[in-house]
Amino acid sequence: MNAIYGLIWLAALFIWGDWRNYRKYYPTYLFFLLGDFLYLYLLSDKFAMWTxxxxxxxxxxxxxxxxxxxxxxxxxxxxxxxxxxxxxxxERSWIKQFIYILLWVGIYAVNEAVDLFVGLIRHDHGWSLGWSVLFNLVMFSILRLHYVRPFRAWIASLIFILIFWNIFDVPSSVFR
Incomplete structure (x- = not known):
């Protein structure tokens, strides 16, 4: 299944990806990676929200x-x-931009719902598909913010992390 997902995302990348401007998006890709590496390092062994x-x-x-x-x-x-x-x-239309973000939240939600249905992912410590939808709504908003205003995205991410840290009562023992 992992290989099938990989092929689907690669096909999407080659069909719809903006290859000509990949250098413009590279810092936001690194920002995205750092967030996931941080989760993987801090939480995946001792307090995983999803596995x-x-x-x-x-x-x-x-x-x-x-x-x-x-x-x-x-x-x-x-x-x-x-x-x-x-x-x-x-365009300056915030409605079009919000609908576009919702489209991506939907893509990620469907992907995760399928994973849940076939047993490819497990939620723990109170995490759910609903939390993933909220997380992805914030994540895609912050990714766009990072692209246009990186410093503001770092601040927003820190605030978001602290809020989630408190909501899920993540123990300090996750720090190694």
């Missing part, structure tokens, strides 16, 4: 949550950034 559970061939060849996360970072995230930012509506 990928390899199935079928993935399980048979010994893939782990970490392998799947790294493949997502290497394939899904570049595709997301090059398509999401490359096709973002530049």
């Amino acid at each position: 990928y559970t390899p199935q079928g061939v993935d399980e048979g060849i010994g893939l782990t949550n970490t392998h799947i996360v790294l493949s997502i970072m290497a394939i899904k995230y570049p595709a997301t950034i090059l398509i999401f930012l490359g096709r973002y509506p530049e």
Whole structure:
């Protein structure tokens, strides 16, 4: 299943990705990666909110949550950034921009709902698909903000992390 997802995201990347301007989006891609690496480092061992559970061939060849996360970072995230930012509506219409963000939240929600249905992901510590939808709404908004105003995105991310940290009562023992 992981390979199928990878192929779907690669196809989307080649069809809709803004390859000509990849250098413009690179800092936002790194920002995106850093957030996931931070989650992986701090929470995945001691207080995971979600964990990928390899199935079928993935399980048979010994893939782990970490392998799947790294493949997502290497394939899904570049595709997301090059398509999401490359096709973002530049008009001043905040309604079009909000609908566009909602479209991406929907894509990620459907992806996760399928994963939940077939057992490819497990939620823990109070996390749910509803929390993922909220998280993705904020995440896509912050990714766009990072593209146009990086410093503000860092501040917004820090605030968002602190809010979630408190809502889910993440223990200080996650710090290594």
